[in-house]
Amino acid sequence: xxxxxxxxxxxxNYHGWQYQPNATSVQETLTKALTTILKKHIDLMxxxxxxxxxxxxxxxxxxxxxxxxxxxxxxxxxxxxxPKDIAILNIHLVHEDAHARFDATKRTYEYHIHTKxxxxxxxxxxxxxxxxxxxxxxxxxxxxFNHIDFECFSKVHTDVNTFNCTIYEAxxxxxxxxxVFTISADRFLRNMVRAIVGTMVNIxxxxxxxxxxxxxxxxxxxxxxxxxxxxxxxxxxxVEYPFLENRT
Numbered sequence: 562x563x564x565x566x567x568x569x570x571x572x573x574n575y576h577g578w579q580y581q582p583n584a585t586s587v588q589e590t591l592t593k594a595l596t597t598i599l600k601k602h603i604d605l606m607x608x609x610x611x612x613x614x615x616x617x618x619x620x621x622x623x624x625x626x627x628x629x630x631x632x633x634x635x636x637x638x639x640x641x642x643x644p645k646d647i648a649i650l651n652i653h654l655v656h657e658d659a660h661a662r663f664d665a666t667k668r669t670y671e672y673h674i675h676t677k678x679x680x681x682x683x684x685x686x687x688x689x690x691x692x693x694x695x696x697x698x699x700x701x702x703x704x705x706f707n708h709i710d711f712e713c714f715s716k717v718h719t720d721v722n723t724f725n726c727t728i729y730e731a732x733x734x735x736x737x738x739x740x741v742f743t744i745s746a747d748r749f750l751r752n753m754v755r756a757i758v759g760t761m762v763n764i765x766x767x768x769x770x771x772x773x774x775x776x777x778x779x780x781x782x783x784x785x786x787x788x789x790x791x792x793x794x795x796x797x798x799x800v801e802y803p804f805l806e807n808r809t
Contacts, residue, residue: 562627562628563623563654563655563658564624564625565621565622565653565655565659565661566649566651568617568622568647569650570620570647570648571646571685572587572616573616573646573684575587575614577611577612577615578609588607590643590647591605592604594639595624595639597642598638599635601626603624605624606622607620607621607662608661609749612751612755613792614792614795615792616685616796616797617796619650619798619799621665623660623661636649655805659804664804666801667729667745667800667801668748668797668801669799669801670743670744670749670798671742671798672687672758672790672794672795673685673687673739673794674686674687674742676690676739676740677690678690685793685794686793687790687794694765694766697767697771698733698742699732701774703731704778705728707775709726710725711726712781712782713756713783713786714752714756714757715751716750716751716752716783719750719751724750726747726750727747728744728746730743742761744757756786756787756788756789757786760774761787762787762788
């Protein structure tokens with residue numbers, strides 16, 4: 562039987578989702594917990610990877626078991642066993658061919674910037690005190706919908722077959738003293754969201770114009786795009802699957 566485990570984590574103490582040889586990852590921590598609680602070796606396949614320091618409000622991974630489990634019981638057991646910065650939200654019994662990575666149809670990220678210094682936000686939002694023109698940054702968001710090739714925002718030397726992504730949503734909103742960038746797409750390239758935000762910040766600072774964004778995207782050159790903003794302001798907030806639409 563195949564199960565999808567739905568969970569959230571604060572990424573501050575982890576070197577990303579994926580196994581790392583000399584650092585602690587979310588995948589390693591969750592796999593050890595499942596193996597201990599279920600008393601058999603578990604292999605986890607995640608919906609994607611997140612970089613060191615990135616957080617997730619909703620993430621999925623799948624694993625296989627021979628028998629059906631008491632879901633509420635094991636959610637409680639896992640949450641009691643795991644460290645405080647990883648929380649199990651649900652466990653879903655799915656069809657045997659369901660795949661956490663390849664069956665995801667839409668992913669949503671948020672990037673958080675706080676514009677006034679607070680003692681309690683240093684790990685979950687990027688402190689940036691310079692004034693940003695949000696109207697221009699939202700104008701720039703509209704340009705993203707005109708393109709599908711986002712190689713200019715991808716980490717170089719990455720092992721992908723295509724740089725094409727379909728963006729469904731992109732916008733900036735002000736929430737009290739936070740600026741929140743939301744972006745949804747069918748897939749994302751490595752470092753893509755952080756590079757987009759860095760480019761948008763340059764537009765908000767009027768270092769480059771909204772119109773420059775088209776030239777940057779068409780150049781396919783990472784060197785022409787903006788800097789990569791710090792990881793700790795980034796959240797994976799939602800991963801969507803057709804067969805879980807009414808169950809999450």
